Amino acid sequence: MKPVQPAAKSAITSDICRSAQVARPRGSGFALGKDHVLDGTRRARGKSRPVEHDFRAMPVASPFAVASTNGASAAGPAEMPGAARDPPGSVFVREWFHGSLSRVDPGMDTLAIRRPDDFHVHLRDGDVLRAMAPHSARVFQRVLVMPNLTPPITTVAEMVAYRGRISSAAPELDTCMTFKLMPWMRAEHIDAFHRAGAIAAKLYPAGVTTNSADGISDIADVWPALDAMARNDLPLCVHGELPGAETLHMEAAYLPVLDRVVQAFPRLRIVLEHVSTELGVEWVLAQADNVVGTITAHHLVLTLDDVIGAKIQPHNFCRPVAKQRKDREALRSAALSGSPKFFFGSDSAPHLVGDKECRLGCAGVGSAPVAMQSLADVFDRADRLEAFTSVHGARFYRLELNDGHLTLDRKAATVPGVLDGVVPFLAGTTLPWSIRA
Ligand SMILES: [Zn+2]
Numbered sequence: 001m002k003p004v005q006p007a008a009k010s011a012i013t014s015d016i017c018r019s020a021q022v023a024r025p026r027g028s029g030f031a032l033g034k035d036h037v038l039d040g041t042r043r044a045r046g047k048s049r050p051v052e053h054d055f056r057a058m059p060v061a062s063p064f065a066v067a068s069t070n071g072a073s074a075a076g077p078a079e080m081p082g083a084a085r086d087p088p089g090s091v092f093v094r095e096w097f098h099g100s101l102s103r104v105d106p107g108m109d110t111l112a113i114r115r116p117d118d119f120h121v122h123l124r125d126g127d128v129l130r131a132m133a134p135h136s137a138r139v140f141q142r143v144l145v146m147p148n149l150t151p152p153i154t155t156v157a158e159m160v161a162y163r164g165r166i167s168s169a170a171p172e173l174d175t176c177m178t179f180k181l182m183p184w185m186r187a188e189h190i191d192a193f194h195r196a197g198a199i200a201a202k203l204y205p206a207g208v209t210t211n212s213a214d215g216i217s218d219i220a221d222v223w224p225a226l227d228a229m230a231r232n233d234l235p236l237c238v239h240g241e242l243p244g245a246e247t248l249h250m251e252a253a254y255l256p257v258l259d260r261v262v263q264a265f266p267r268l269r270i271v272l273e274h275v276s277t278e279l280g281v282e283w284v285l286a287q288a289d290n291v292v293g294t295i296t297a298h299h300l301v302l303t304l305d306d307v308i309g310a311k312i313q314p315h316n317f318c319r320p321v322a323k324q325r326k327d328r329e330a331l332r333s334a335a336l337s338g339s340p341k342f343f344f345g346s347d348s349a350p351h352l353v354g355d356k357e358c359r360l361g362c363a364g365v366g367s368a369p370v371a372m373q374s375l376a377d378v379f380d381r382a383d384r385l386e387a388f389t390s391v392h393g394a395r396f397y398r399l400e401l402n403d404g405h406l407t408l409d410r411k412a413a414t415v416p417g418v419l420d421g422v423v424p425f426l427a428g429t430t431l432p433w434s435i436r437a
Pocket residue numbers: 120122146347349
């Protein structure tokens with residue numbers, strides 16, 4: 001993580017404050033009132049001066065221009081008819097593979113947004129790390145790095161060494177490091193990770209996904225660690241699926257476990273990662289402001305039919321598995337709503353082709369190289385895309401907003417069939433948006 005520069009911070013803050021539009025998404029069902037602010041005043045880690053923006057100022061108008069072919073600005077908050085007011089399910093009636101779902105003004109040919117963050121990525125290790133990390137670095141300023149290596153990141157030394165390997169593979173990528181929460185961890189372990197700069201701990205229920213056999217079987221086992229995390233204000237990232245439950249119900253079945261955590265540690269910041277169901281969205285919305293959710297690009301695009309429909313499509317198989325249309329529509333409504341309770345985490349989890357196309361194929365979608373292009377085709381407004389990918393997550397993690405930007409052009413491009421040994425998300429399909437080099 002690059003250190004926060006106070007001068008840059010205040011410049012960004014004042015820019016945002018000048019351009020911020022306090023635009024409450026009408027009809028979205030989200031109360032963005034005073035009690036929707038995490039702390040009332042945001043405070044950068046280790047800084048004495050409060051950051052002067054809060055979650056009420058959502059959505060934030062982009063400080064970057066959004067150009068259109070007729071030269072008119074199209075970024076005016078709350079002015080695009082229908083935005084965030086359509087009930088779930090009324091908009092995306094066409095299947096993804098039958099054409100673009102974009103609701104962006106057809107006259108708009110450029111999207112320029114604040115440089116995005118990816119607050120959930122599996123960079124892997126070794127050759128895959130060296131191949132895939134540069135793809136993330138080309139698009140994202142920061143990444144929240146998942147710790148489920150073999151062996152997992154469970155010590156400060158391992159975390160520091162892993163950060164070094166990532167920096168070697170992609171020196172320009174800012175890394176937000178996590179560690180894997182283990183049943184044996186106590187306050188001294190949490191304190192050590194916190195001092196070493198860990199941004200969050202990741203909880204994997206035992207056996208629920210890749211490299212999670214040594215995960216948490218009984219949530220009570222991590223009570224001492226969670227107590228220390230709450231004391232250190234260190235967020236908890238959760239893979240919220242209950243092992244042993246039926247696949248389509250694993251997320252819903254885990255929500256009562258999370259209820260116990262919320263009740264025991266009401267101030268602990270919690271991220272329900274890769275929310276995949278309507279129930280998951282509703283659960284996040286029902287919680288206080290310190291509980292949020294990440295949403296992937298592929299869960300905004302896929303349904304179960306894209307995994308086990310007419311053909312088996314192993315490269316669309318992930319955990320949690322893509323669900324029903326009503327779930328996808330709930331996720332889209334949440335992501336497009338402008339609610340600060342949802343932000344982007346790609347959960348890009350690349351596997352080599354041979355590990356996907358085999359008898360026991362691995363779970364995971366390698367989406368990082370195409371995530372932003374596919375998001376651009378799902379979002380209806382540049383400012384909400386920017387809020388989702390570049391603002392809400394940074395504020396939750398109390399990080400400075402990025403000061404660079406990313407430009408996408410309405411220029412059709414076909415996703416390669418294989419990229420560095422990995423079949424990327426939407427391989428072989430043509431997306432209407434391209435990232436400007
Ligand atoms: Zn993941």
